[in-house]
Each structure stands twice: as structure tokens, then as C-alpha cells.
Amino acid sequence: MTQTVNLDWNNLGFNYMNLPYRYRAYFKDGEWQNAGLVEDATITINEGSPVLHYGQEAFEGLKAYRCKDGSVNLFRPDQNAKRLQKSCQRLLMPEVPTEMFIDALKQVVSANKEYIPPYGTGASLYLRPFIIGVGENIGVHPAEEYIFSIFAMPVGNYFKGGLTPTNFLASEYDRAAHKGTGQAKVGGNYAASLFPGQQAQQQGFSDCIYLDPIEHKKIEEVGSANFFAITKDGKFVTPDSPSILPSVTKYSLLYLAEHHFNMPVEETDIYIDELDHLAEAGACGTAAVISPIGGFQIGDKFHVFYSETEVGPVTKKLYDELVGIQFGDRKAPEGWIVKVDEAKL
Numbered sequence: 459m460t461q462t463v464n465l466d467w468n469n470l471g472f473n474y475m476n477l478p479y480r481y482r483a484y485f486k487d488g489e490w491q492n493a494g495l496v497e498d499a500t501i502t503i504n505e506g507s508p509v510l511h512y513g514q515e516a517f518e519g520l521k522a523y524r525c526k527d528g529s530v531n532l533f534r535p536d537q538n539a540k541r542l543q544k545s546c547q548r549l550l551m552p553e554v555p556t557e558m559f560i561d562a563l564k565q566v567v568s569a570n571k572e573y574i575p576p577y578g579t580g581a582s583l584y585l586r587p588f589i590i591g592v593g594e595n596i597g598v599h600p601a602e603e604y605i606f607s608i609f610a611m612p613v614g615n616y617f618k619g620g621l622t623p624t625n626f627l628a629s630e631y632d633r634a635a636h637k638g639t640g641q642a643k644v645g646g647n648y649a650a651s652l653f654p655g656q657q658a659q660q661q662g663f664s665d666c667i668y669l670d671p672i673e674h675k676k677i678e679e680v681g682s683a684n685f686f687a688i689t690k691d692g693k694f695v696t697p698d699s700p701s702i703l704p705s706v707t708k709y710s711l712l713y714l715a716e717h718h719f720n721m722p723v724e725e726t727d728i729y730i731d732e733l734d735h736l737a738e739a740g741a742c743g744t745a746a747v748i749s750p751i752g753g754f755q756i757g758d759k760f761h762v763f764y765s766e767t768e769v770g771p772v773t774k775k776l777y778d779e780l781v782g783i784q785f786g787d788r789k790a791p792e793g794w795i796v797k798v799d800e801a802k803l
């Protein structure tokens with residue numbers, strides 16, 4: 459098995475690291491060209507580039523996991539490819555074909571193999587694909603040229619403390635509108651979320667919870683993660699709204715709840731004044747997997763779900779199953795795991 463570099467694998471956090479290689483491809487004259495690995499972490503673009511002025515950008519986030527036998531798993535990369543294609547359609551950017559996307563991920567993982575955290579540390583190699591509209595431009599119209607890139611960095615847990623519950627604040631702001639770009643993973647949604655996120659953090663909360671943008675009566679998203687809950691009668695529920703970003707982690711948990719644990723599941727409305735029927739709640743996404751929600755501040759009301767200090771049993775069970783699958787310790791549903799070419803590791 460490959461040697462790894464010497465890093466403090468157990469205390470990585472979620473921080474940028476300049477690894478030796480990243481993938482770049484350039485879209486010009488209607489096609490992707492000059493694709494491959496490069497060493498330069500900087501990108502030089504024209505000052506008129508639409509990404510700089512009008513936010514013509516979309517991104518993805520997924521991880522590569524080192525297994526016990528030394529092999530390396532990608533978790534459902536086809537889902538990220540499809541989601542990026544949808545984001546590109548919404549922002550009038552050229553799509554990256556699924557095969558090109560997955561091949562590029564494998565190249566980046568193999569080229570930076572010394573940085574894949576060892577099995578057993580809980581850490582993994584985070585992959586950040588993104589696409590930007592570039593070129594001489596200033597009018598409000600889509601770019602004629604694009605750069606697609608993927609960089610990697612080893613990461614630990616996104617939220618410090620892992621499966622320890624933290625508290626969240628209901629935001630007065632919205633991150634996205636129903637017919638806006640909420641379903642697309644685009645930088646613009648994140649620009650809109652920086653201020654509400656900072657406000658929540660300054661008041662001692664982990665992040666904010668966004669409510670539905672029409673009436674502010676229903677739960678939508680948790681900062682940059684999806685919301686799910688377990689009802690007191692054992693159902694897995696998650697909000698149904700056109701302004702939520704469809705999380706691969708959320709739909710994976712929903713699938714596991716239904717097919718591995720025989721739980722009823724439902725995408726439904728979750729009203730903030732009817733939280734008492736929920737036994738457990740959590741935020742989910744690639745970076746943190748699951749962050750249990752302890753308390754939820756809504757105006758001057760403070761609602762505690764399961765506990766402010768302990769993770770609930772169903773949340774824990776779902777977490778163990780999903781992480782077990784990602785690291786190759788538990789049997790994955792058909793098609794969920796894509797192996798990186800072992801000859802290159």
C-alpha cells in the first residue's frame with residue numbers, strides 16, 4: 459500500500475490544503491479540451507469573466523475513502539455528476555459528461571494518493587469539482603469559455619465534535635427562492651448565506667436553519683446541509699420544497715432508513731410550530747455526514763429535539779450504516795461504490 463505523507467490525520471478539520479495535483483479542462487469552441495492534471499493551484503482569468511461579476515459558477519463536493527484492504531472508494535460520484543449537470547443547465551453552462559467527471563475524480567485521487575487519510579482515522583479525501591464562466595465579457599449573458607477543475611484536500615469532521623449535538627438558529631433571511639437557484643449547487647446561494655450564517659455564529663449557534671421563503675413556517679435547510687428528523691413513531695422525514703439543494707447524503711440516509719431498517723420515510727412539510735412529534739433531528743451533507751441538532755432557537759422559543767448533549771439512537775444507527783458503507787465495512791446498495799483503479803494507488 460502507498461505511503462502517506464506525515465499529517466495529524468486525527469485533527470484535520472475542514473481546511474484548504476495545496477496538494478500536488480488538480481484536474482483542469484477548458485471549454486472552448488463548443489467542446490472540452492486540454493483536459494488533464496496540472497500542478498498550479500492558481501487560475502488566471504480575464505477581468506471580464508462572468509464568474510467574477512454575475513456568479514456564473516457551480517460546484518460539487520464528495521469524498522474518497524481509504525478502506526481496510528487499502529482500496530479507495532468514491533461514494534455515488536454519478537449522483538454528483540448528475541447534480542452538476544443540472545446546476546449547469548440552470549446557469550447556462552456546458553455540462554460535464556458523467557464519464558469525464560468520474561474519470562477526472564479518479565485521476566485527482568490517484569495523483570494525490572499520499573494524501574488519502576489512512577483507514578481508521580475517520581478522515582477522508584475531500585474532492586471539490588467546480589466550473590466557472592470565463593473570458594472577455596461584461597454584458598449580462600453567459601460566457602463563451604469555461605474552466606472545469608477538481609482539487610482535493612484531506613479532511614476530518616466538518617463540525618468539530620462529530621456526532622455531538624449542537625444548537626441552531628432559525629434565520630430571518632432566505633438563502634434561495636422557490637423558483638430561484640435553491641436546487642442548484644451554485645456560489646450565489648452561498649454568497650447570500652454568509653451574512654445569516656455569521657449572525658447565527660455570533661450568537662453562539664453552529665449555523666442557521668432556513669425556513670420556507672414564502673411564509674417562514676416550515677423548515678427547509680440547515681446552513682449548507684439538508685434537514686431530516688425521526689418522528690416519535692419511527693418515521694424518517696425530510697422537508698419537501700423546490701428551494702432545497704437535493705443532498706446525496708440525505709437521499710442515501712432516506713434509502714437506508716427504508717431499505718436497511720424498514721422505516722417508513724416521507725418527504726413532507728415540517729412546520730416549526732409542530733416540532734413536538736419529532737424525536738430526533740439532524741443536518742446532513744457530505745462534509746459532516748450527520749450533525750445532530752440539539753436545540754433550535756425560533757424567535758424567543760428554544761426547542762430541544764432529542765438532547766443537547768447526546769445523539770439519538772436512530773440518528774446514530776443511520777450514521778454508522780452510511781459511514782460503514784462509505785469506508786467499505788458494510789455492504790453497499792448496488793452501484794453506490796466506485797473503486798479508484800487499484801493499480802494506480
Ligand SMILES: *Cc1c(COP(=O)(O)O)cnc(C)c1O
Pocket residue numbers: 519643679681682683684703704705706707708742743744745
Ligand atoms: C452540498 C449541499 C448540501 C449537501 O449535499 P450532499 O450531496 O449531501 O453533500 C446541502 N445543502 C446545500 C445548500 C448544499 O450546497
